[in-house]
Amino acid sequence: MTAVLEIEGLQKTYRSRSRRRGTRNALDGFDMWVEAGQVHGFLGPNGSGKTTTLRTLLGLIRPDGGRMRLLGHEVPADLSTVAGQVGAVVESPQFFPHFTARDMLSLLATAGEVRSHRVDEVLELVGLRDRSRERVKTYSLGMKQRLAVASALLKEPRLLILDEPANGLDPGGIREMRSLVRNLAESGTTVLLSSHILAEIQLICDSVTIISLGRRVAFGPVEKVLAAHSASAVRVRLERVADLPEASEALTRAGFRVTREPDHLMLTGVEEAAMVTRLLAGHGLYVSELVWVDADLESVFLELTATVPAPGQSRQVDQSVRPAAVGPSSTGGWGA
Numbered sequence: 001m002t003a004v005l006e007i008e009g010l011q012k013t014y015r016s017r018s019r020r021r022g023t024r025n026a027l028d029g030f031d032m033w034v035e036a037g038q039v040h041g042f043l044g045p046n047g048s049g050k051t052t053t054l055r056t057l058l059g060l061i062r063p064d065g066g067r068m069r070l071l072g073h074e075v076p077a078d079l080s081t082v083a084g085q086v087g088a089v090v091e092s093p094q095f096f097p098h099f100t101a102r103d104m105l106s107l108l109a110t111a112g113e114v115r116s117h118r119v120d121e122v123l124e125l126v127g128l129r130d131r132s133r134e135r136v137k138t139y140s141l142g143m144k145q146r147l148a149v150a151s152a153l154l155k156e157p158r159l160l161i162l163d164e165p166a167n168g169l170d171p172g173g174i175r176e177m178r179s180l181v182r183n184l185a186e187s188g189t190t191v192l193l194s195s196h197i198l199a200e201i202q203l204i205c206d207s208v209t210i211i212s213l214g215r216r217v218a219f220g221p222v223e224k225v226l227a228a229h230s231a232s233a234v235r236v237r238l239e240r241v242a243d244l245p246e247a248s249e250a251l252t253r254a255g256f257r258v259t260r261e262p263d264h265l266m267l268t269g270v271e272e273a274a275m276v277t278r279l280l281a282g283h284g285l286y287v288s289e290l291v292w293v294d295a296d297l298e299s300v301f302l303e304l305t306a307t308v309p310a311p312g313q314s315r316q317v318d319q320s321v322r323p324a325a326v327g328p329s330s331t332g333g334w335g336a
């Protein structure tokens, strides 16, 4: 197994100029390992450190500690050696608004010593061929996003880093982005994808890293991460939908983690179904259906990062989980 990206113990602390706001540990010993040829999902709640990690990798900000390697080279020290083999779309890229997409890409191709023919290839790949002679300022959000991906593909990178690539894309565009990413992976490009659309990540990624408050909380092949955390998800329906709030309270008090949906409850932390039926019957609440369900990536994510919405509460941005440490659940690690 060859690692395309290796991060160990990455630290980044932002220091505010205002003394009152002090410092913020954005990355607190973060580890990551991405295997060659994979589509790897990078997931975490808002403010958990994803963009900080990507910006640090690309040499846009300096880390305070830890070790990073891209395509086998230490970064930031050797970044200039590998920069030509890494394409990235991180945050909203800026384009000259009065340029057409074709002119913009031609300019970038000339600057990057890329053959001019490649401009047509990438325009075709991202679906902008027929609109390429229009000015960028007339483009929709999704069209700008496609243009950004086209510019990252110009150099035929070995590693493509995409921060929220589905941002602004319509459903058809999301599907096209999915097949573009899969095709790239099949032709040998490794893709690192950060996204909040977890169903999408589950569909296209081979492996994932989940970050919470600057530390890794899970990593490995998608099916292993799901299997490791899916044992105890239970869907419960009651005879009377109106009883759901009371049932939710009783189960929460008994220590279950409960998510209230309009017509059922989802529970985790259940060892035996009888624990639930007995408890609810004790409150005069009768179960009409109890089903063990395979957790999807979204429910695993919500549980691992402790960001399940609680009824009546507004969760604050930094209210998520900071783990002590995570043992290797599958593949990965330095020298693995």
Ligand SMILES: Nc1ncnc2c1ncn2[C@@H]1O[C@H](COP(=O)(O)OP(=O)(O)OP(=O)(O)O)[C@@H](O)[C@H]1O
Pocket: 014, 015, 024, 025, 026, 044, 045, 046, 047, 048, 049, 050, 051, 052, 053
């Ligand atoms: N320039 C900065 N100065 C101070 N704090 C910062 C700065 N940039 C990021 N942070 C803080 O670092 C933490 C991590 O932010 P980061 O942008 O890496 O999160 P993220 O996982 O990319 O979030 P999102 O999903 O919302 O894009 C947050 O608490 C954020 O407020």
